[in-house]
Amino acid sequence: MWRVKPLSAIELRHLRYFLAAAEYGSFRKASSALAVQESSVSRRIRDLEGHLGTSLFRRHNGGVALTPAGQGFLRETRTALEHLGDGVTGVSAIGKSESGNLRVGLFSSLASGFLSTLFRAFDADRAGVRIDFSDGHPSEHIAAVRMRHLDIAFITGTTEHARCETAHLWSEQVFAVLPASHPLAAQPSLVWRQLVGQTFITSEQSPNNEVHDVLIRRLSDLGQHPEVHRQHVGRDTLMSLVAIGLGLTLTSEAATSTSFDGVVYRPIAGETISFCGVWLPQNDNPALRRLLSMARARSVIDQPVRPPSAPITWQSLGGLSQIRDRSP
Incomplete structure (x- = not known):
């Protein structure tokens, strides 16, 4: 289980940028899909790596690839966002009195x-x-x-x-x-x-x-x-x-x-x-x-x-x- 310090410093957009970069294998392609500047993606992922105290990607001429630590964090991030999505759906259903x-x-x-x-x-x-x-x-x-x-x-x-x-x-x-x-x-x-x-x-x-x-x-x-x-x-x-x-x-x-x-x-x-x-x-x-x-x-x-x-x-x-x- 990942121990993140300080947890409050990590924002949802850090995780969104990380997932996009992992999916596209490129900061440039991730920035295009997210409609943001490539420098923003690069900077947020660098901040995330600083918070975690480890590198998540290996940079190369063709783009980026996940490190072993990045692969582990990818699994944890997907699980966390799935739980968050379920929570949002559940609260929304209760708020609409559907459950x-x-x-x-x-x-x-x-x-x-x-x-x-x-x-x-x-x-x-x-x-x-x-x-x-x-x-x-x-x-x-x-x-x-x-x-x-x-x-x-x-x-x-x-x-x-x-x-x-x-x-x-x-x-x-x-x-x-x-x-x-x-x-x-x-x-x-x-x-x-x-x-x-x-x-x-x-x-x-x-x-x-x-x-x-x-x-x-x-x-x-x-x-x-x-x-x-x-x-x-x-x-x-x-x-x-x-x-x-x-x-x-x-x-x-x-x-x-x-x-x-x-x-x-x-x-x-x-x-x-x-x-x-x-x-x-x-x-x-x-x-x-x-x-x-x-x-x-x-x-x-x-x-x-x-x-x-x-x-x-x-x-x-x-x-x-x-x-x-x-x-x-």
């Missing part, structure tokens, strides 16, 4: 809807970026974003979080999940009054904390505090509990693309739930910046324009004209 890593926290389904469309488009646009997904509770995701364990979290609500940037991106219809045998299953859509007196079961998993809150508010407004049983189970088990008649539950629109035996999905007219992205403003991950740009652009396409002063409400974006039958 790298992106850590994403989820509190919504990827089965369909906004996130499914977003990440399909992102993968097609930046296929070299590795994405690591994590399910979890919003409070856990926010803590992970602050600690830089996540680049971004997609969660319910529009609450601002200290030290973080928050952007409302999309809203989803709220659906009631009923046993297929339930009398209300025959209805194409529901209103809250039809759910008065029903027993509900909820889970702490996506995104039932938010829909639990709206459930309590809506039915309380109708004069009845609903009976809600919290279950420490995952979504699949919760759906099985609904199927065997232990209660109804609520879910968001993206989750309704997944079918479960014995249950049906019915939209609750005019009821939506908001979702946002949360990230650290100091996070300069190029892949994150590209994802945010695509998410904001898609949000403009997918969502109606809201005046800045208008609050985001659970009733917004709903409407019987937009309701579809969501039987599994």
Whole structure:
């Protein structure tokens, strides 16, 4: 391995001139190929030999030839420049978000809807970026974003979080999940009054904390505090509990693309739930910046324009004209 003193005195052009002279076997031909004066090539190579403390070329009437030391330095120089080229290419790809890593926290389904469309488009646009997904509770995701364990979290609500940037991106219809045998299953859509007196079961998993809150508010407004049983189970088990008649539950629109035996999905007219992205403003991950740009652009396409002063409400974006039958 070559030990060069002082290393800082050797410039990239020294190596370029050396490689050209070695390739052409002539300072004159090297200078012509590099579009510089022959004296510049000769002087830079002489400086390089001085820094290395050895001769790299034997001069003769027909040009120059590498010495044994020059042959060894040629191998090392080519290897060094290849590594430098790889580094430049790699950094450039990361800077263009064509490669790298992106850590994403989820509190919504990827089965369909906004996130499914977003990440399909992102993968097609930046296929070299590795994405690591994590399910979890919003409070856990926010803590992970602050600690830089996540680049971004997609969660319910529009609450601002200290030290973080928050952007409302999309809203989803709220659906009631009923046993297929339930009398209300025959209805194409529901209103809250039809759910008065029903027993509900909820889970702490996506995104039932938010829909639990709206459930309590809506039915309380109708004069009845609903009976809600919290279950420490995952979504699949919760759906099985609904199927065997232990209660109804609520879910968001993206989750309704997944079918479960014995249950049906019915939209609750005019009821939506908001979702946002949360990230650290100091996070300069190029892949994150590209994802945010695509998410904001898609949000403009997918969502109606809201005046800045208008609050985001659970009733917004709903409407019987937009309701579809969501039987599994």
